[in-house]
Amino acid sequence: SAVISQKPSRDICQRGTSLTIQCQVDSQVTMMFWYRQQPGQSLTLIATANQGSEATYESGFVIDKFPISRPNLTFSTLTVSNMSPEDSSIYLCSVEPVSRDTYNEQFFGPGTRLTVL
């Protein structure tokens, strides 16, 4: 398994501002994913981030709103830009470790709880 940390764990932000969420992994990984989750509900994939290439965004999510960086095999950031109250959610990063088999198992960080006022 992989140990994943996220910063910040929670934040309260004003509308119109931006927040950058960091995701750090204790080992090198190929695939990193960013999800959004409303409390008690399932996960919605925002984008997939590969090292050295641009992130691939899912339908309904755009790079201008959610820019992602992936500078190396252990780190990624997600920025939530020009925030509105509708962006209030839990943001999770996950990884698929290099050493895993081909079952696409993912390991998740603890999440960042964002509230936009």
Added chain:
Amino acid sequence: TQLLEQSPQFLSIQEGENLTVYCNSSSVFSSLQWYRQEPGEGPVLLVTVVTGGEVKKLKRLTFQFGDARKDSSLHITAAQPGDTGLYLCAGPTDSWGKLQFGAGTQVVVTP
């Protein structure tokens, strides 16, 4: 799109009772995973089932993968308050590691 339907959406039971959560699809999956998420934490992988008809046990949790690899179930025997959480099934949708998640089943076990 390969959709995973989970049922029920919510389960509230007393400690010591048994429960079953279902995960169904009209599509074939190469594997299915079960995660449990507790409040304030990320989902934690419980098990991956790979072979049609496979049964895996994790202490009081029993996981089954349907013969046709289109469905799976999670059975908890003698539930305990520590089993409380959001249970999610997930399956790979492509070769790039993307997972499709079910809507989740919120399980509450009261003492």
